[in-house]
Amino acid sequence: xxxxxxxxxxxxxxxxxxxxxxxxxxxxxxxxxxxxxxxxxxxxxxxxxxxxxxxxxxxxxxxxxxxxxxxxxxxxxxxxxxxxxxxxxxxxxxxxxxxxxxxxxxxxxxxxxxxxxxxxxxxxxxxxxxxxxxxxxxxxxxxxxxxxxxxxxxxxxxxxxxxxxxxxxxxxxxxxxxxxxxxxxxxxxxxxxxxxxxxxxxxxxxxxxxxxxxxxxxxxxxxxx
Numbered sequence: 171x172x173x174x175x176x177x178x179x180x181x182x183x184x185x186x187x188x189x190x191x192x193x194x195x196x197x198x199x200x201x202x203x204x205x206x207x208x209x210x211x212x213x214x215x216x217x218x219x220x221x222x223x224x225x226x227x228x229x230x231x232x233x234x235x236x237x238x239x240x241x242x243x244x245x246x247x248x249x250x251x252x253x254x255x256x257x258x259x260x261x262x263x264x265x266x267x268x269x270x271x272x273x274x275x276x277x278x279x280x281x282x283x284x285x286x287x288x289x290x291x292x293x294x295x296x297x298x299x300x301x302x303x304x305x306x307x308x309x310x311x312x313x314x315x316x317x318x319x320x321x322x323x324x325x326x327x328x329x330x331x332x333x334x335x336x337x338x339x340x341x342x343x344x345x346x347x348x349x350x351x352x353x354x355x356x357x358x359x360x361x362x363x364x365x366x367x368x369x370x371x372x373x374x375x376x377x378x379x380x381x382x383x384x385x386x387x388x389x390x391x392x393x394x395x
Contacts, residue, residue, distance in 0.1 A: 175295060176200040178219035180210035180236065181257075182228045186282075190223065193284055194291075207231025211239060214249050221295055226258040226269075233258070234272060241273035253298045255290060257282065315369075322365050328358070 177199050181187050184205070191201045202217040204210035208230050214222065222240075226233035233256050240246050240254070253275040258265075266277050275294045278287055 174198055174200050175220045176202065176217060177221050177223060177291070178202045178204065178210065178213055178217055179223045180204040180207065180213075180228070180233070181223075181225040182206055183225070186225070186257075190287075193288075197288070207233065207236040210236055211246070214240065214246070214252070218249075219252060221291065221298075222252055222254045223291075224254055224256045224274075226256055234269065237269070237272045237274055251298070251302070253294045255294055257287075318365055318369065322362060326358075326362070 177194055179187050179190050179194075179201060180203075182205055187203050187205070191203060194201050202213055202219065204213045206228050210222070210224065211231075213219075224233045224236060237254055237256070240252065241250055254273065255276045255278060256269055256274045257278040257280060269277055275298070276290050278290060
């Protein structure tokens with residue numbers, strides 16, 4: 171199974187593409203290339219990259235247009251969270267902020283310093299992996315909450331059955347069985363009380379936590395400042 175990170179380089183300047191292909195391949199990345207934005211979108215579908223390095227000014231389709239499609243088009247929903255590092259000759263703060271608002275994760279200005287480029291690639295991949303882990307953790311917590319709700323409903327149903335049994339004459343005549351059922355009912359009451367306490371603790375924690383989506387937005391904002 172391939173464990174190396176896959177990087178797609180989209181740039182119409184062949185010298186840049188070949189340079190990054192050579193250097194990143196030597197460092198253990200799997201590299202795929204595209205000469206323009208439209209080809210880049212096709213490669214995203216075929217290659218399933220972990221990161222896209224994208225030039226802004228290209229023929230046929232600009233880097234911003236590619237970004238807008240990847241982040242918003244339903245046809246590319248499964249690649250919406252793929253991080254994007256854009257490089258450009260422009261060093262205008264307004265342009266960079268617009269790029270961040272579109273969903274770009276980092277910005278590198280030409281001429282390139284490869285050590286800086288590599289550091290930014292690794293930083294973006296590390297941040298993306300952290301966000302991905304947090305999202306998976308949120309999903310697991312939500313699943314646990316659903317299971318708790320189902321468990322509580324099931325135990326309540328069983329408890330009702332026990333209560334109906336406890337009220338029959340046959341059970342009243344069997345003191346040992348009645349005592350056992352009453353013990354089960356008591357244990358259910360304790361369990362339900364504990365589950366309700368945990369649910370309340372969860373609600374309190376949620377009221378103070380920052381959602382992953384908000385955290386991701388804050389990270390983008392911090393990059394743009």
